[in-house]
Amino acid sequence: MTQQTAPAVVEMTGISVEFPPVKALDGVDFRLRPGEIHALMGENGAGKSTLIKALTGIHSPTAGTIVVDGVERRFTGPADARAHGVSTVYQEVNLCENLTVAENIMLGAEPRLLGGLHWSAMRRQAASHLERMGLNIDPASSLGSHSLAVQQLVAICRATVGDCKVLILDEPTSSLDTDEVAHLFTVMRTLRDEGVAILFVSHFLDQIYEVSDRMTVLRNGGLVGEYVTADLPPAELVQHMIGRSMEVLEAAEEVLEHTERPADATPLLQVVGLGRKGSVQPFDLELYEGEVVGLAGLLGSGRTELARLLTGADRADVGETRVAGAPARLRTPRAAMSHGIAYTSEDRKGEGVVDGLTVRENIVLALQARRGWIRPLPRKQVDDLVASYIKQLGIRPANPEALLRNLSGGNQQKVLLARWLATAPQLLVLDEPTRGIDVGAKAEIQKLVADLAAEGMSVVFISAELEEVLRISHRIAVMRDRRKVAEIDGGGATMDQVVDLIAGGGTK
Amino acid sequence: MTKILRHYLFWPVAALVALLVANTIARPSFLAISIRDGHLFGAPIDILRTTAPLLLVALGMTLVIATRGIDLSVGAVVAVSGAVALSHIASSPNPESPVTVLTAIGLALALCLVLGVWNGFLVSVLGIQPIIATLILMTAGRGVAMLITGGMITTINSAPFKVLGSGFWLGLPVAAVIAFGVFAVVALVVRRTALGMLLEATGINPAASRLSGVRSKTLTWTVYTASGLFAGLAGLLISADTMAADANNAGVFIELDAILAVVIGGTALSGGKFNLSGTLVGALVIATLERTVTVLGISPLVTPLFMALVVIAVTLLQSPRMRERLTAATRRPVATTPPEPQPAARPDPTEVKA
Numbered sequence: 001m002t003q004q005t006a007p008a009v010v011e012m013t014g015i016s017v018e019f020p021p022v023k024a025l026d027g028v029d030f031r032l033r034p035g036e037i038h039a040l041m042g043e044n045g046a047g048k049s050t051l052i053k054a055l056t057g058i059h060s061p062t063a064g065t066i067v068v069d070g071v072e073r074r075f076t077g078p079a080d081a082r083a084h085g086v087s088t089v090y091q092e093v094n095l096c097e098n099l100t101v102a103e104n105i106m107l108g109a110e111p112r113l114l115g116g117l118h119w120s121a122m123r124r125q126a127a128s129h130l131e132r133m134g135l136n137i138d139p140a141s142s143l144g145s146h147s148l149a150v151q152q153l154v155a156i157c158r159a160t161v162g163d164c165k166v167l168i169l170d171e172p173t174s175s176l177d178t179d180e181v182a183h184l185f186t187v188m189r190t191l192r193d194e195g196v197a198i199l200f201v202s203h204f205l206d207q208i209y210e211v212s213d214r215m216t217v218l219r220n221g222g223l224v225g226e227y228v229t230a231d232l233p234p235a236e237l238v239q240h241m242i243g244r245s246m247e248v249l250e251a252a253e254e255v256l257e258h259t260e261r262p263a264d265a266t267p268l269l270q271v272v273g274l275g276r277k278g279s280v281q282p283f284d285l286e287l288y289e290g291e292v293v294g295l296a297g298l299l300g301s302g303r304t305e306l307a308r309l310l311t312g313a314d315r316a317d318v319g320e321t322r323v324a325g326a327p328a329r330l331r332t333p334r335a336a337m338s339h340g341i342a343y344t345s346e347d348r349k350g351e352g353v354v355d356g357l358t359v360r361e362n363i364v365l366a367l368q369a370r371r372g373w374i375r376p377l378p379r380k381q382v383d384d385l386v387a388s389y390i391k392q393l394g395i396r397p398a399n400p401e402a403l404l405r406n407l408s409g410g411n412q413q414k415v416l417l418a419r420w421l422a423t424a425p426q427l428l429v430l431d432e433p434t435r436g437i438d439v440g441a442k443a444e445i446q447k448l449v450a451d452l453a454a455e456g457m458s459v460v461f462i463s464a465e466l467e468e469v470l471r472i473s474h475r476i477a478v479m480r481d482r483r484k485v486a487e488i489d490g491g492g493a494t495m496d497q498v499v500d501l502i503a504g505g506g507t508k
Numbered sequence: 509m510t511k512i513l514r515h516y517l518f519w520p521v522a523a524l525v526a527l528l529v530a531n532t533i534a535r536p537s538f539l540a541i542s543i544r545d546g547h548l549f550g551a552p553i554d555i556l557r558t559t560a561p562l563l564l565v566a567l568g569m570t571l572v573i574a575t576r577g578i579d580l581s582v583g584a585v586v587a588v589s590g591a592v593a594l595s596h597i598a599s600s601p602n603p604e605s606p607v608t609v610l611t612a613i614g615l616a617l618a619l620c621l622v623l624g625v626w627n628g629f630l631v632s633v634l635g636i637q638p639i640i641a642t643l644i645l646m647t648a649g650r651g652v653a654m655l656i657t658g659g660m661i662t663t664i665n666s667a668p669f670k671v672l673g674s675g676f677w678l679g680l681p682v683a684a685v686i687a688f689g690v691f692a693v694v695a696l697v698v699r700r701t702a703l704g705m706l707l708e709a710t711g712i713n714p715a716a717s718r719l720s721g722v723r724s725k726t727l728t729w730t731v732y733t734a735s736g737l738f739a740g741l742a743g744l745l746i747s748a749d750t751m752a753a754d755a756n757n758a759g760v761f762i763e764l765d766a767i768l769a770v771v772i773g774g775t776a777l778s779g780g781k782f783n784l785s786g787t788l789v790g791a792l793v794i795a796t797l798e799r800t801v802t803v804l805g806i807s808p809l810v811t812p813l814f815m816a817l818v819v820i821a822v823t824l825l826q827s828p829r830m831r832e833r834l835t836a837a838t839r840r841p842v843a844t845t846p847p848e849p850q851p852a853a854r855p856d857p858t859e860v861k862a
Binding site: 313345351369372419 | 700701702703705706708709712713715716717718719720721722723727780781
């Protein structure tokens with residue numbers, strides 16, 4: 001499997017990258033050999049993306065050498081890297097949805113005919129590339145008409161056009177379901193056996209162990225070490241990644257305290273028959289103080305849509321809402337906010353962070369918006385608030401003036417949480433707060449949710465990871481086909497039970 | 509040194525200084541300011557006066573651009589404002605009365621406010637693309653102005669109104685006092701309150717701002733209204749300068765000059781972060797440039813070309829890529845021979861998508 005003796009196709013030595021005042025990478029060595037799947041591991045902000053970007057020329061290292069295929073190189077950008085056999089597929093699919101599959105695959109390597117494009121050859125070549133991936137789709141169909149998973153595979157297909165020696169997959173599995181992941185892994189193994197060196201980044205440890213041959217671990221911009229996957233137990237890996245004992249992780253494992261609520265308690269938020277055409281079927285839901293309600297269901301089952309109706313992000317067209325027993329109309333996020341309801345979207349980049357503003361501005365945004373522009377928060381109060389959240393949530397870099405776009409995904413998520421916590425909400429609706437972030441940060445966020453509930457906050461927790469929902473929720477609402485199909489007690493629920501409900505007796 | 513070079517105001521200010529130096533070389537008395545009849549006189553004072561209308565329009569434009577928008581209608585609004593004010597004064601039995609003049613100013617500003625509200629309505633409520641929404645008024649506005657003036661160039665004699673264009677207050681041109689005063693007040697309001705941050709948030713990520721409870725629609729509507737109002741004020745200053753309302757030619761291309769002033773000042777047309785101080789310098793650069801053309805005796809035939817070259821130079825030097833190269837060049841020790849081939853333009857880290 002792993003060709004121990006093969007010379008490295010990529011050899012990075014002593015790589016440092018700085019974004020003053022932040023040192024994102026500090027003297028990191030990295031080697032990638034042909035015919036291996038190499039996992040790059042580390043927490044958010046450890047420098048994984050930076051290392052990849054240094055390799056593909058998006059960032060220029062301030063020190064170190066990069067040798068690709070025996071020649072020292074500094075690529076000028078992804079296109080240059082690709083021309084030398086180093087292709088990258090990012091977490092977000094960077095393709096043109098309005099073009100056809102064939103156009104997307106062949107873009108940049110289009111077959112020409114008499115100065116124009118050779119359309120039929122393009123489709124033929126694209127079809128053969130698709131076949132290699134085991135993808136049975138029409139090359140002439142538009143990319144946007146396919147699921148995200150297919151688009152992801154098309155992106156990989158595109159990356160392997162031409163002479164591809166190195167394939168970099170940055171979080172390719174974060175929005176795929178189990179079958180799709182299995183398909184992707186098959187493709188990855190095929191490519192590996194053809195001699196391609198694959199660099200794989202994922203936050204799912206089980207996936208890393210399933211597919212990778214070797215791994216390099218980074219922490220805080222520095223190299224921890226290179227390991228053969230089979231020789232490194234997961235617990236040790238996690239310790240390498242977070243650089244501390246397992247106590248944080250274990251803290252989150254503690255079973256949530258299940259306090260019996262009085263029978264006559266008024267729900268904080270009660271909805272009856274709330275629904276929206278084409279989005280989610282009418283549903284009832286009651287949320288109580290100090291309770292975490294998990295939403296379980298497949299991607300597209302209506303989890304997010306339900307959350308958006310609860311929080312005024314979308315407008316319901318039927319149903320009633322009561323806040324603390326009194327009828328309320330939550331027509332906008334602003335209206336929901338005035339009732340103490342906060343919502344963090346699953347689309348962190350598109351609907352969450354304001355990446356051109358600083359950490360400080362992002363944290364105070366919602367609080368300031370609620371006060372109105374005319375009454376600015378006193379600077380001293382802002383600084384104290386921001387400093388306390390940076391400390392409490394462990395936001396890195398701990399610099400209130402850092403631009404948000406320079407933070408890693410997990411840290412952006414923490415800033416987003418801080419923005420809402422600063423408004424002291426009574427109900428916090430978290431849509432996929434742990435997607436695409438590493439184990440350490442994930443455990444921290446889970447622990448935070450448990451603590452918040454213990455302090456009396458009501459939390460709605462949405463996650464594609466069932467295990468996480470089960471662990472953290474007092475109650476679980478199960479969604480299927482845009483309908484709330486069941487509500488079960490979180491304490492006694494088992495994985496099998498929930499999976500059965502989600503699958504709905506084989507309709508999946 | 510590097511820090512100064514990287515400052516967003518460095519190149520606009522450098523351009524301004526360079527223009528002033530060029531003028532002084534061509535005419536050594538250029539910067540001289542004398543006192544005549546208790547008023548300040550001289551080319552710099554003139555530049556302040558001619559900057560006034562452009563500064564007002566550019567002020568509104570900066571705020572609009574911050575929300576990812578653009579307001580093309582300001583030139584037409586300038587024409588409407590002058591037409592309303594002058595028509596009112598011309599048709600009044602007593603054009604010299606301050607009451608008449610104040611009513612005229614009030615009417616003109618009120619109508620321009622309404623025009624701004626219209627633009628804001630199209631953009632924030634109906635969701636029409638700003639460039640198209642304001643294009644409507646850009647063309648229709650001149651028609652409205654024509655209608656008001658009856659297709660004639662309205663001229664008037666009214667001493668109180670003339671003060672706006674060529675009067676002096678505490679030795680300074682009234683027009684400049686008004687424009688710089690309004691500018692200072694708005695800049696203060698924007699930065700001392702949370703308005704600036706909320707505008708930037710709206711411009712950078714409208715969806716996230718909405719979910720955070722920012723009243724993005726109201727903010728957007730407000731900036732178009734403000735832009736209309738400021739353009740109206742600029743129209744009054746322009747028409748008071750010539751004492752004529754020309755529906756076809758008043759404020760022609762002022763929208764482009766204003767956009768230019770914003771860009772020279774370092775605010776990106778893609779919205780978000782904005783610099784009012786940059787806009788101020790940008791407006792001064794453009795006004796000084798117009799002055800320079802006459803001082804240097806450049807033929808009117810090549811004037812537009814000359815101006816274009818200067819503007820290209822400034823905007824190029826302003827661009828992140830160019831600035832990055834320049835800082836890289838200053839960091840490098842000069843002694844090293846031969847200069848290694850530049851590793852192709854390093855993108856500004858802040859520009860790289862996360």
